Amino acid sequence: MTTSLVDAESILVLDIGTLHTRALFFDVVDGQYRFLAAASAATTAEAPFYDVREGVHAAVLQLQEVTGRVFMDLEARFIVPTQANGDGADRLLVVSSVGPELRIVTLGLLDEVSVESANRLATSICGRVVESIGLNDRRKPEVQMDAVLRASPDLILLAGGTERGATRSIGKLVELISLVCRVTPVEKRPQILFAGNQVLSRKIKEILEKQAPTQVAPNIRPSIDVEDLSPAQQVLGQMVMKIRENQIGGLQTLAATTNLPPISTSQAFGRMIRFLSHVYDPQKSVLGVDLGSAWTTLAVGQGGKLTLDVLPHGSGRGLGKALQHSRIEEIESWLSVHVPQDELRDYLYQKSIFPHTIPTTNEALAIEQAMVRQILRLSTMHLQAQLPGLNHSYEPIVISGGFFSQLPLPGQAMLAALDGIQPVGIGIMLRDTHGLLAAMGAIAPINSILPVQVLESAFENLGTVISPVSDSRYGTPILKVRLEIEQGEEFKLEVKQGALVRLPLKAGQAARIHLEPLNRTEVDPRRKNGGSFKIIGGLCGAVIDARGRELHLPDDAPRRRDMHKKWLATLTS
Amino acid sequence: MIVPVTHISPLITIRRSRLLPEKGQVFVRAGQKVTATDVIGEVLLPGDHLIVDVRRALGLTRPGEAEKLIDRHTGERLQKGDIIAETSGILPRVVRSSADCQIVAIANGQVVLETTPVKHAIKAGFNGTVTEVMPERGAVIETNGVLVQGVWGNQQADYGLLLVLAKTPDEELTRGRLDVSMRGAVVLAGHAAQPDALQAAAELPLRALILASMSADLIPLASSLSVPILLIEGFGRIPMNDAAYQLIASNEKRDVCVNACSWNPLTGDRPEIIIPLPAAGLETRETAELTPGTRVRILNLPYQGRIGTIVYVRPGIATLPNGLHAQVANVQLENDEVVVIPLQNLDVLE
Numbered sequence: 001m002t003t004s005l006v007d008a009e010s011i012l013v014l015d016i017g018t019l020h021t022r023a024l025f026f027d028v029v030d031g032q033y034r035f036l037a038a039a040s041a042a043t044t045a046e047a048p049f050y051d052v053r054e055g056v057h058a059a060v061l062q063l064q065e066v067t068g069r070v071f072m073d074l075e076a077r078f079i080v081p082t083q084a085n086g087d088g089a090d091r092l093l094v095v096s097s098v099g100p101e102l103r104i105v106t107l108g109l110l111d112e113v114s115v116e117s118a119n120r121l122a123t124s125i126c127g128r129v130v131e132s133i134g135l136n137d138r139r140k141p142e143v144q145m146d147a148v149l150r151a152s153p154d155l156i157l158l159a160g161g162t163e164r165g166a167t168r169s170i171g172k173l174v175e176l177i178s179l180v181c182r183v184t185p186v187e188k189r190p191q192i193l194f195a196g197n198q199v200l201s202r203k204i205k206e207i208l209e210k211q212a213p214t215q216v217a218p219n220i221r222p223s224i225d226v227e228d229l230s231p232a233q234q235v236l237g238q239m240v241m242k243i244r245e246n247q248i249g250g251l252q253t254l255a256a257t258t259n260l261p262p263i264s265t266s267q268a269f270g271r272m273i274r275f276l277s278h279v280y281d282p283q284k285s286v287l288g289v290d291l292g293s294a295w296t297t298l299a300v301g302q303g304g305k306l307t308l309d310v311l312p313h314g315s316g317r318g319l320g321k322a323l324q325h326s327r328i329e330e331i332e333s334w335l336s337v338h339v340p341q342d343e344l345r346d347y348l349y350q351k352s353i354f355p356h357t358i359p360t361t362n363e364a365l366a367i368e369q370a371m372v373r374q375i376l377r378l379s380t381m382h383l384q385a386q387l388p389g390l391n392h393s394y395e396p397i398v399i400s401g402g403f404f405s406q407l408p409l410p411g412q413a414m415l416a417a418l419d420g421i422q423p424v425g426i427g428i429m430l431r432d433t434h435g436l437l438a439a440m441g442a443i444a445p446i447n448s449i450l451p452v453q454v455l456e457s458a459f460e461n462l463g464t465v466i467s468p469v470s471d472s473r474y475g476t477p478i479l480k481v482r483l484e485i486e487q488g489e490e491f492k493l494e495v496k497q498g499a500l501v502r503l504p505l506k507a508g509q510a511a512r513i514h515l516e517p518l519n520r521t522e523v524d525p526r527r528k529n530g531g532s533f534k535i536i537g538g539l540c541g542a543v544i545d546a547r548g549r550e551l552h553l554p555d556d557a558p559r560r561r562d563m564h565k566k567w568l569a570t571l572t573s
Numbered sequence: 574m575i576v577p578v579t580h581i582s583p584l585i586t587i588r589r590s591r592l593l594p595e596k597g598q599v600f601v602r603a604g605q606k607v608t609a610t611d612v613i614g615e616v617l618l619p620g621d622h623l624i625v626d627v628r629r630a631l632g633l634t635r636p637g638e639a640e641k642l643i644d645r646h647t648g649e650r651l652q653k654g655d656i657i658a659e660t661s662g663i664l665p666r667v668v669r670s671s672a673d674c675q676i677v678a679i680a681n682g683q684v685v686l687e688t689t690p691v692k693h694a695i696k697a698g699f700n701g702t703v704t705e706v707m708p709e710r711g712a713v714i715e716t717n718g719v720l721v722q723g724v725w726g727n728q729q730a731d732y733g734l735l736l737v738l739a740k741t742p743d744e745e746l747t748r749g750r751l752d753v754s755m756r757g758a759v760v761l762a763g764h765a766a767q768p769d770a771l772q773a774a775a776e777l778p779l780r781a782l783i784l785a786s787m788s789a790d791l792i793p794l795a796s797s798l799s800v801p802i803l804l805i806e807g808f809g810r811i812p813m814n815d816a817a818y819q820l821i822a823s824n825e826k827r828d829v830c831v832n833a834c835s836w837n838p839l840t841g842d843r844p845e846i847i848i849p850l851p852a853a854g855l856e857t858r859e860t861a862e863l864t865p866g867t868r869v870r871i872l873n874l875p876y877q878g879r880i881g882t883i884v885y886v887r888p889g890i891a892t893l894p895n896g897l898h899a900q901v902a903n904v905q906l907e908n909d910e911v912v913v914i915p916l917q918n919l920d921v922l923e
Binding site: 047345 | 574575576577595596619621622623624677678680681683685687724725788789790792807808809810836838839840841843859860872873874875892893894895896897898899914915917918920
């Protein structure tokens with residue numbers, strides 16, 4: 001169906017990542033918004049360039065070559081809006097994940113309430129909580145003050161006080177922050193966000209703004225049993241980008257030419273996951289996984305509510321942090337080939353020095369895939385700690401990031417995600433092949449039609465995954481499956497505990513699947529007794545992952561490696 | 574494709590900024606000659622703090638009342654026992670300083686005192702000449718000589734006479750190879766796999782240890798030692814590239830400055846070896862294009878650490894044997910073998 005677009009506009013998005021800068025171009029073709037082209041160059045935020053515009057320039061020049069359209073004039077200035085001769089783009093936007101880990105200090109009243117919420121708020125940005133102070137903190141005020149000073153924060157998050165609740169205790173924390181700022185040189189003072197009792201907002205802003213840039217946001221803990229991070233996340237995201245503009249050479253100048261202020265990749269990514277949570281079953285959660293070089297973002301959307309969890313673990317620059325939190329045996333357990341532990345450790349630490357390198361041998365690729373599974377495990381466990389009630393049943397799971405998009409076989413990407421995330425129940429897995437999700441999240445506020453129209457073509461459907469949960473022993477039948485392919489054959493099979501099965505469904509082919517759980521198996525938290533429903537085949541057909549939750553790998557290394565190979569063969573053959 | 578370069582340069586002009594973390598004192602002037610260990614500036618970083626609540630101590634109700642009684646100002650130095658505030662009357666109540674300190678803030682009837690600031694000094698790091706002074710911030714030091722950049726360091730720095738221990742670029746360092754005659758020297762060795770070897774270097778002690786590579790499981794130990802340890806290639810059994818080995822080895826018995834800092838691409842800090850030479854150096858560039866004729870080091874298996882020259886950058890994207898896609902170049906190794914390497918896996922050497 002063709003939609004009439006009265007205010008049709010072309011959009012150029014500059015996606016500045018830790019390692020790569022991409023220029024993404026969207027325009028209207030045949031009355032529909034389309035993603036037309038992308039070009040990439042190395043990010044130049046670091047030495048010896050210290051200016052992201054070099055990388056942006058290189059990426060846009062390449063985009064010009066690809067599209068034949070001119071986006072910059074002879075003085076390398078962006079042409080916005082589109083000129084009569086067709087040069088330029090109507091809108092220019094920037095999304096960025098580049099920058100060092102931000103140091104965050106959180107302050108609140110009760111440790112298990114506002115301090116915990118402030119800590120959770122902190123996990124929605126590329127940062128680390130380096131100091132945390134609550135009312136139960138028994139240290140003397142000067143010791144607390146020294147702790148904050150030594151933490152040298154970029155950001156202070158102050159929460160506490162339910163609506164119309166405590167005010168006096170908050171005053172003490174404000175006093176502490178104020179003193180910290182007074183003894184810190186002006187150029188090193190942190191930005192401050194207050195997201196507590198709204199009665200105090202104006203007064204606190206007035207007091208603290210004299211010392212350091214201060215923002216206020218809606219209360220993240222409006223009552224003792226209600227947490228609402230979303231509005232504060234948005235304000236915090238904007239503050240982060242302001243810090244980045246001061247940290248990253250060229251970003252501020254670039255920001256002056258864009259139609260909206262730059263947005264962080266994780267926030268833009270999260271915005272699209274929240275949107276998807278409106279589109280899909282509001283009773284189920286949408287999971288977005290964006291695995292970058294320096295950061296991994298997990299975004300969970302449910303009925304329009306978003307949880308963002310950003311971790312400093314990545315497949316390149318973030319490898320060092322991931323290694324600090326992993327035992328070498330854990331990484332080794334994901335290997336499909338034999339690599340001695342010393343060599344495995346050496347390879348990964350070497351990769352952390354040269355994060356931009358790509359594996360050229362099968363063995364090196366196997367190591368990097370094993371590490372990604374470990375990073376996904378770490379991230380999933382962290383998410384579980386943030387959202388204790390999460391049941392890991394998602395519809396859909398969207399996987400994004402350079403690692404996933406570079407894998408040549410869709411089955412490699414799906415298996416890595418299944419191993420790492422270990423979802424339960426029934427859900428589709430989608431791959432953001434061109435890495436467009438964050439760009440569309442950046443576009444959404446100025447053009448809500450574009451993401452809707454581009455979304456479908458942005459994803460590769462890897463297939464429906466059914467992950468039943470059963471206590472049965474390995475090899476016990478747990479599920480009877482009947483697959484009726486539309487205008488085609490019918491297949492029947494019995495799935496045993498421990499198996500990974502690919503159903504014979506081609507990409508795009510529709511089928512009706514009938515599931516009959518055996519031996520107290522739970523097919524899905526919301527469809528405990530199975531039943532029948534329609535599915536569409538993805539690039540990996542449809543998959544039943546009955547390997548168990550949590551997935552226990554054999555201790556015997558040769559047998560374990562054989563199983564990894566067998567599972568990969570199942571999804572890639 | 575424009576990329577940063579790694580310097581393995583026999584004679585260039587080397588300029589390095591040495592900056593204080595905060596405003597402080599700079600002790601050098603432009604044109605002054607400095608040695609590696611000369612302190613060129615220092616700053617007093619904040620020590621511990623004491624918060625004196627004058628309002629509470631004097632039993633007052635309003636902060637404003639307390640502030641009127643504080644007869645001190647921010648920046649003032651106090652000795653232990655000095656009066657900070659006192660009430661009037663025949664029997665005044667007083668608040669005294671409990672330590673030698675400086676007043677750093679007065680607010681809301683509270684006085685913040687800073688005790689025992691921590692002195693932080695910056696050294697020149699190599700023998701050279703001060704070419705620019707940034708008042709209160711630091712200076713730029715310049716010299717001519719050899720520059721070899723490494724990939725990892727244990728955050729220590731020192732300088733001394735160079736001794737070449739490794740007969741070949743891949744020789745393994747063992748405790749037995751180090752002896753007392755090397756005490757106080759900067760030693761060039763090959764690969765370290767045993768903790769014992771690093772411990773021996775610290776025990777002697779050496780002034781610094783330059784290695785081709787090291788097992789990654791030695792990172793915690795190496796990071797805890799005060800002897801500077803610098804890796805030219807990285808982790809794993811990687812022989813030192815021939816260009817670096819020949820260049821460093823040919824300067825045996827010269828004074829070598831080893832800055833084994835960690836590599837921080839955001840700040841541009843990189844572990845490096847500087848050997849000042851009494852000759853005019855060439856100006857150098859920090860970026861280069863991956864074009865035919867460019868000398869490169871291969872960063873990844875199976876040719877890791879080998880040096881070659883780009884002979885052809887293939888247009889478009891190639892498929893690698895493992896199925897990944899990348900832009901690649903034909904690289905002629907020093908033994909004339911031509912291999913195909915992704916551009917991302919090449920490091921330009923200058």
